[in-house]
Amino acid sequence: MQPEPPQDALAAALSTGAVARHLGVSPTTLRSWERRYAIGPARREDGRHRRWTPQDIARLELMCRLTAHGVPPAEAARAARGTAPAGSARPPQGGPGGQGALPLGEVRPECRGLARAAVRLDASAVQELLETALADHGLVTAWEEVIAPTLHAVGRKWASAGERYVEVEHLLSWYVSGAMHRIRPAPGAPRTPPVLLACVPGEQHSLPIEALAAALGERGLPVRMFGAALPAEALRDAVRRTGPRAVVLWSQSRATADRALARSVAGIEWGLRGARGHSALLLAGPGWGAGTPDPRTGRLFGLRSGLDVIVELAAGGAAAGGIPASGAAPAGPAAYGS
Template sequence: MPPQDPPTAGLSTGAVARRLGVSPTTVRSWERRYAIGPAHREDGRHRRWTPQDIARLELMCRLTAQGVPPAEAARTARAGAPGAPGASGRPAQAAAAGPPATQPPGAPLPAPGGGPGGLLPLGPVRPECRGLSRAAVRLDAPAVADRLEAALAEHGLVTAWEEVIAPALHAVGRKWATAGERYVEVEHLLSWHVSGVLHRIRPQPAPPRTPPVLLACVPGEQHTLPIEALTAALGERGVPTRMFGAALPADALHDAVRRTGPRAVVLWAQSRTTADRALARSVAGIEWGLRGARSHSTLLLAGPGWGSGPALPHTGRLLGLRSALELIAPPGPPPGPLPAAPRP
């Protein structure tokens, strides 16, 4: 048995990716886009991830799994674990938000006269996100629709989702969670218009006989917007999809997998109370086809409900829209089958 490297030598990108349950491409993409790479490179070229580097990545994984946009998650991860002092001595979340100013970008928005009281905390976001949030708080439906269309036209679906739409939705959701029943109407209005604009994105034609990607929420789960965004983004890349929406019963999910023979199944759970690991195991084990030539799908678990517990056999995790696309539909020729999960 060859000797193992001492812990101080660090891990390779592939080893880190296996440890986190993501693809090496995702780890490299985060390093390139969000400056969250290792501090040391062996021989000036090869990445070697120290325990401190890996801890930052693990924190980023947890945050993105909870629905935090990757750029915001990376800022928090670089500053340190939540509640721990960052480089400036402030808590990491405060450090990630940037220095205070008289009117910083993304300052909390006051509710309009006659509307719900309190503030809508956004943090450092794009101006388009602030405009969308203001329109939603005013219940100005035409302005919400206009700002969503403009963000998609200007930035494309992935950036618009990560940096404009998702931060606005999260801010409204956080306000609702801390303000009782107030702001529910704001969340419903914004969610309705986001869903509408996603449904209007026309998919590109798929190559003949391309197996689809099946997307569904677990039984009892009503939050669909993240997988609606993934459905639209896959369609833009010419990947056929079968979207079953909210709260698909378990028997119906099993039947849909057997009838469609999908290349991948994306199963969304927003809450730990709805994330059913037994259901996930059974879906991962579904096979179809002629006797002696059976096939199975790759199961991809998405959403914060699945938590950060031990990985289920024959499954993968999706940690945000961009990394999901890199795994399911990377740029290049039309996608073929995903690598099959090994069978015992």
């Protein structure tokens, strides 16, 4: 029989949902582990609701680390319960979940849970944790405080570990993209000029503007999303054909940021002779560096503030040159999505 947990530990006990978000597993997985491997909470409230103490969670964390390294769940559970032979089921040094865990810093517990699930390549948990974060916090907060920090940590780990962790980035990116695409747009006003979103030629990183497209859709603003690596002439043709209220160009790296292209897009006029219009051009992403290549060009800094800029544009509030005053200067030290 396990010893009775102290009262202060019981007071700090967490629900199954909170523990699942922290660990990066689904609540169904926790219940399955309890049923199959007897690695459940020490106490339930009123005999029904599971409440996990810090000691319970420590056992689960060990089990997650062991299974991430390929230890069979039954053996990992015995080790986590302290019933395995000494020295067995020991996780190797480094690698996912050990010394090679993603460098996250001070983040939300949901972010750590998502990172753990991604490192384990646990697709169902990644999908469930993304959906929960979006439902609990809304798209903008979930992106800025849960999804983007995890994506950045994966990218930093990949950059420092050679070819390792590429599979983690690909899996996480795939399910983030799917979650963005499942967000249904709200109905908008008819005949509203759209917002055109595209990556510059050669740029394959489109997740940040996928998040922007979903956020604009939630607000009922029409979007034309062209995704990764749109050729320059195709971009210019799309601007002329759609007459967008704004064009957002994403560049992840300085190697893809094309200032000459930005100047040419900013100068495009569209519409009938005598009633010509032009679009506000907004540059997004860390590739553009400081400043803008054209006085008619603005910058987006952060999903939340960038969304405000575009909503103001759509409402007709613009300073000289067609760019809202709120979009003329950075809202913080890091560019949107950097």
